Amino acid sequence: xxxHPTITAFERSPDGGRGLAxxxxxRWALEEIGQRYDVRPVSFAAMREEAHRRLQPFRQIPTYxxxxxxxxxxxxxxxxxxxxxxxxxxxxxxxxxxxxAWMFAAVGTxxxxxxxxxxxxxxxxxxxxxxxxxxxxxxxxxxxLNDLSLRLGGADWLDGDFxxxxxxxxxxxxxxxxxxxxxxxxxxxxxxxxxxxxxAFRRAFDAQRAFxxxxxxxxxxxxxxxxxx
Amino acid sequence: xxxHPTITAFERSPDGGRGLAxxxxxRWALEEIGQRYDVRPVSFAAMREEAHRRLQPFRQIPTYxxxxxxxxxxxxxxxxxxxxxxxxxxxxxxxxxxxxAWMFAAVGTxxxxxxxxxxxxxxxxxxxxxxxxxxxxxxxxxxxLNDLSLRLGGADWLDGDFxxxxxxxxxxxxxxxxxxxxxxxxxxxxxxxxxxxxxAFRRAFDAQRAFxxxxxxxxxxxxxxxxxx
Numbered sequence: 300x301x302x303h304p305t306i307t308a309f310e311r312s313p314d315g316g317r318g319l320a321x322x323x324x325x326r327w328a329l330e331e332i333g334q335r336y337d338v339r340p341v342s343f344a345a346m347r348e349e350a351h352r353r354l355q356p357f358r359q360i361p362t363y364x365x366x367x368x369x370x371x372x373x374x375x376x377x378x379x380x381x382x383x384x385x386x387x388x389x390x391x392x393x394x395x396x397x398x399x400a401w402m403f404a405a406v407g408t409x410x411x412x413x414x415x416x417x418x419x420x421x422x423x424x425x426x427x428x429x430x431x432x433x434x435x436x437x438x439x440x441x442x443x444l445n446d447l448s449l450r451l452g453g454a455d456w457l458d459g460d461f462x463x464x465x466x467x468x469x470x471x472x473x474x475x476x477x478x479x480x481x482x483x484x485x486x487x488x489x490x491x492x493x494x495x496x497x498x499a500f501r502r503a504f505d506a507q508r509a510f511x512x513x514x515x516x517x518x519x520x521x522x523x524x525x526x527x528x
Numbered sequence: 529x530x531x532h533p534t535i536t537a538f539e540r541s542p543d544g545g546r547g548l549a550x551x552x553x554x555r556w557a558l559e560e561i562g563q564r565y566d567v568r569p570v571s572f573a574a575m576r577e578e579a580h581r582r583l584q585p586f587r588q589i590p591t592y593x594x595x596x597x598x599x600x601x602x603x604x605x606x607x608x609x610x611x612x613x614x615x616x617x618x619x620x621x622x623x624x625x626x627x628x629a630w631m632f633a634a635v636g637t638x639x640x641x642x643x644x645x646x647x648x649x650x651x652x653x654x655x656x657x658x659x660x661x662x663x664x665x666x667x668x669x670x671x672x673l674n675d676l677s678l679r680l681g682g683a684d685w686l687d688g689d690f691x692x693x694x695x696x697x698x699x700x701x702x703x704x705x706x707x708x709x710x711x712x713x714x715x716x717x718x719x720x721x722x723x724x725x726x727x728a729f730r731r732a733f734d735a736q737r738a739f740x741x742x743x744x745x746x747x748x749x750x751x752x753x754x755x756x757x
Contacts, residue, residue: 356679357637357672368622374603374636375629393597400604406632407603408586411640422664428657435651443586450585 303335304365306376307354310340312511317476318504321373322361324470326506328377328463330499332384338510374406374467381463388463401457401464409447410471412439417474440480448484455493469494532564533594535605536583539569541740546705547733550602551590553699555735557606557692559728561613567739603635603696610692617692630686630693638676639700641668646703669709677713684722698723 306329308322322338329336345351346358354362355371363370363379370376378399381387388395416436423429447468451457456465472491475481481488494500535558537551551567558565574580575587583591584600592599592608599605607628610616617624645665652658676697680686685694701720704710710717723729 352675352678357633357675359637368625370625370629372629372632372636374632375625378628379625396597396599396604396608399607400599400601403601403603403632403635404586407601407635407639408588410636411643414640415644418668426657426660428655428661431655432657432661439647446581446586449581 303337304329304363305337305339306361306363307339307341307351308360308507308510310342310345312507314476316508316511318507319474319476320360323473323503323507324373324467325361325363325376325380326503327470327500328380328387328466330502330506331466331497332380332386334380334384338506340510372406374402377463377467378402387466389459394459397458398462398464401462402467405464405467405471409443409468410474412436412443413471413474416440416478437480440475441483444480444484444487448487451486451490453486456490461494461497465490465494532566533558533592534566534568535590535592536568536570536580537589537736537739539571539574541736543705545737545740547736548703548705549589552702552732552736553602553696554590554592554605554609555732556699556729557609557616557695559731559735560695560726561609561615563609563613567735569739601635603631606692606696607631616695618688623688626687627691627693630691631696634693634696634700638672638697639703641665641672642700642703645669645707666709669704670712673709673713673716677716680715680719682715685719690723690726694719694723 306322306325309320313320326336326338341351341360346355346360351362352358354364354369357371359371361371361373361376363376368379370379377387388398416433419429419432419436423432426432456462457468458464469491472481472487473495481491495504535551535554538549542549555565555567570580570589575584575589580591581587583593583598586600588600590600590602590605592605597608599608606616617627645662648658648661648665652661655661685691686697687693698720701710701716702724710720724733
């Protein structure tokens with residue numbers, strides 16, 4: 300029996316190895332606590348099959364398996380990891396609850412507006428209303444970024460030391476990719492930069508690039524797909 | 529010093545007392561564990577002010593204050609409540625982690641597509657593309673509902689006994705309100721019905737109706753606003 304957790308990831312990188320799919324945040328959390336892990340690739344076809352649906356009812360990646368623990372949803376996976384190891388959640392109960400609130404804010408309040416812009420881009424591009432739809436989606440993103448920027452202010456992290464809340468939020472913001480939406484918020488750009496400079500992030504990033512390996516040249520020329528994971 | 533937690537709610541019901549705003553799920557969780565609580569109303573104007581932003585950086589309701597614990601995000605609030613009392617999370621560690629995964633799925637995977645339809649409805653109604661935009665938003669909702677319906681199957685709850693995961697998911701589905709989207713999934717309709725039949729739900733529902741009280745007649749005739757909480 301392996302004592303390593305196993306996660307799933309896309310078989311081929313939908314973003315040319317830029318690490319924007321949701322396995323990245325789980326890899327990063329595992330690197331932060333120094334936990335080795337295995338990665339099982341899942342094809343888009345296999346994601347629809349019963350075996351994967353048992354692990355992930357919404358047919359996404361990543362999933363997490365470790366002994367009798369089987370999980371989906373990156374927030375739940377990262378929280379499970381963070382709760383069982385030092386370093387990703389404060390010891391103080393009130394601060395810990397606040398860090399968890401930032402995890403929920405990342406996936407429930409900030410990520411959805413970013414995903415909506417992606418959904419509009421791959422489903423409505425070319426429609427007569429596309430430009431206006433895209434602007435509306437970007438306005439919704441800016442509202443969230445503005446609120447987040449005001450809260451962060453000049454601090455390094457959202458609430459004291461780096462926590463799983465920052466890990467989730469920074470990874471969600473990374474999903475904006477090469478859009479210039481973050482550019483209007485220098486403190487958020489710097490925040491993401493600080494997160495990406497963490498050695499654990501670098502290790503996770505390099506690991507996903509190595510995982511995709513030779514497939515990268517091919518997937519680079521593929522049109523962007525829904526990063527459903 | 530009060531020993532009751534205090535939550536915030538809209539000063540006036542945006543849905544005519546149907547309990548579709550997000551304070552409902554926190555009220556419900558508190559009723560499930562038999563915890564009394566106070567409710568502080570917040571006007572739309574006050575939600576933008578610094579005092580509220582300190583509690584809720586994204587200017588939403590509800591918030592939760594209990595002694596030195598101050599929280600936002602309903603997932604985090606309900607998890608905080610559930611983790612400190614019996615009855616809303618399984619004792620077994622693996623089952624507990626799965627219940628938390630359903631909480632994240634509710635707010636991170638199912639609620640966003642429902643909110644997107646609401647956002648389209650109040651921001652893009654009247655535009656030339658509105659009908660097609662609405663259909664696209666509803667298609668995204670049906671994809672999620674179909675996956676959820678397949679997973680639930682003939683079971684009463686998503687994973688064993690009723691948990692905070694069901695509480696969050698059922699309340700998110702309630703947000704579909706009087707749309708006929710749930711109608712295509714009889715097992716999900718029955719699931720929401722079971723949830724709403726729980727005595728704790730009824731108490732919470734009645735409490736929010738009583739809270740809005742005389743304001744209901746007025747707000748019934750008000751056009752639907754963004755339920756930003």
